[in-house]
Amino acid sequence: MSFKLLADSCCDLNGELEKKLNIDLIPLTIRVGDHKLVDDKSLDSMELVKLMKDSPTAPQTSCPSPGDYMERFKRAEADNIFVVTLSSALSGSYNSAMLAKKMFLEQIGDKFIHVFDSLSASIAETLISMKLQELIDGNLEKESIVEKANHYISELKTFFILESLDNLVKAGRLSKLKGKIASALNIKPIMGEDGHGNIKEVEKVRSSKKAFRRLVEIIGDQGEKFEDKILGIAHCNAFEKAKELKEEILKRYDFKDIIIVETAGISTVYANDGGVIIAF
Known part of the structure; x- marks a missing residue:
């Protein structure tokens, strides 16, 4: 069986992890005043810090749309797709991914897709993705991977x-x-x-x-x-x-x-x- 990892762009990586994990990131967008930034490799974090300091208003973020997730599901050359998102209490990313999963399975239906609510953000999403890769590399069945990953999330702090x-x-x-x-x-x-x-x-x-x-x-x-x-x-x-x-x-x-x-x-x-x- 083939597997693919997806995560929203709140999953922070370094160069080593980018090489180690078979993962694609789906970007959120950030608006600071009149500036709209896409959270992908083109984003300069220090430019974002300066914009936030200079802005009289708080930054606003927008999650990926269901269409963004759908496109990645279609593109994934794998039988099984695992998605890791920002906490559903903080962002609409999880709900977008779940809606995309429903739409995809209704229209195409030839993949197993599971969306994990990280119940957190940032480095927690990174660790969850690392755990999923570890379980995949251990040749576990997809149901066992889901069970063990959910247990891992429940204990993560x-x-x-x-x-x-x-x-x-x-x-x-x-x-x-x-x-x-x-x-x-x-x-x-x-x-x-x-x-x-x-x-x-x-x-x-x-x-x-x-x-x-x-x-x-x-x-x-x-x-x-x-x-x-x-x-x-x-x-x-x-x-x-x-x-x-x-x-x-x-x-x-x-x-x-x-x-x-x-x-x-x-x-x-x-x-x-x-x-x-x-x-x-």
Whole structure:
């Protein structure tokens, strides 16, 4: 049996993973003021960061259409297609993929298609895609792959630290007054997912260094059996910070591997300049 992996463009990759995974990314679009950007290889994340800083309004994102997914389903030269999307609580990408699956099977119907709601974003989508590739390479039946991948998603944990609160203030999710107070007090929120695909605030910590130390502690509080797991780090213009975080995690936990990737467009919107996202 042949398999193909698809994901929306919130699945952040590095060069090594691009070669390792048999995966195609379907781009979302980003609008910042009068600028419309397609989240594909042509997007410059640093240009996006500058546009967001200069814009008085929050960036807006649009998910791939059902037609975009349909086109990829038709193009895939495989009997079985697995799709990984952004959390359905954050984006319409999952619903678009599900509608495309329904339309495709009604019109053509000669492929097995399963759409996975990541219940997260960014590096979590990356890890799910890596797990799917591992299961495919293990020659498992498609039903077993779906079952094991769903179990993996149910146990996956995601956390991120924001250096900039600008987008939260511009989007009205944080009042200007609270944003000014947080900046004045150098408060760095540690955010995470609530197990249902929504974003929640985990803790507020004074200073970036303390926030990162606390993040390393949270890994121990929230996780177990690290020797069987891969931890992923995605960063927005913060490679040295991500590398230092990796070193601190390695000192305390015996993860099977730790990978670092740079955020593409959609994850850059979430993390903003200096933000770091982890999943394990």
